[in-house]
Amino acid sequence: MALVDRRAPEATVCPSEVARAIATTADAWRDAMPAVHAAVDGLVADGVVSLSWKGVPLAVRAGPYRIRRVLPE
Template structure:
């Protein structure tokens, strides 16, 4: 899933851009905990940098 989709789902009054820092912080934490994985164009990413997609880690 795209991080902006998450931001749009939690944003109030359509202010999803303001929610992006919260989404990025949560993604960083979930990656560190091994709960999600990141990718871009089907290639795995080890850290969040530039455009990325969020996926469930295989062990959860």
């Protein structure tokens, strides 16, 4: 969420950016992707983030996607 919080409210984050931020070495980011996907699935279920790809909202994580904080209405 720290990466999302640093962006403009309507901006998105790539899940690989998150993986690179939590990876223990520069080459280990791919190993971190399953943890990122699991966390994203939980955040989507909790209504904290939403997903999209090329500006099109996604109901669930499938294929490439971007992460955005759900803004209060």
